[in-house]
Amino acid sequence: MERTLSIIKPDGVKKNFIGEIIKRFESNNLRPVAMKMMHMSKREAEGFYAVHSERPFFKDLTDFMSSGPCLVMVLEGDNAIKANRDLMGATNPADAAPGTIRADFADSIDNNIAHGSDAPDTAAFEIGYFFNGLELCDRV
């Protein structure tokens, strides 16, 4: 059993894809154990994406992530990190396999609908960035 952080980014919320995306998670044995709507400040987005602070797209990325509300979730399941990334598809929706979340819903690499942790250490950091232990609900 593994946990991963998922974010439906501001474009996914704005386009009313919350239900469609959560349905895909639940249909593929990824269960939400925590979730909240939040509108990140610029500083909060910069902290979340600190690993990318030297990248040329950092300013646009953090402007976008702080441009509107997101749905931030912790998903639990077998191999949850990889399972979530497989469901999302490639970072650039133009390269994402048909039937993936990004292929079906995203417009561009800048506006690519969803975030998913990429490894156990980043998942632990990202979950702790948004949630405390009391907010993670064991599913039975």
Ligand code: ADP
């Ligand atoms: P992922 O979200 O698939 O884990 P990365 O961690 O590499 O991808 O990048 C974080 C986010 O930054 C991406 O989801 C995307 O929105 C944005 N991004 C990544 N690479 C680029 C790029 N070359 N140009 C513009 N935006 C990018």
Ligand code: MG
């Ligand atoms: Mg990433």
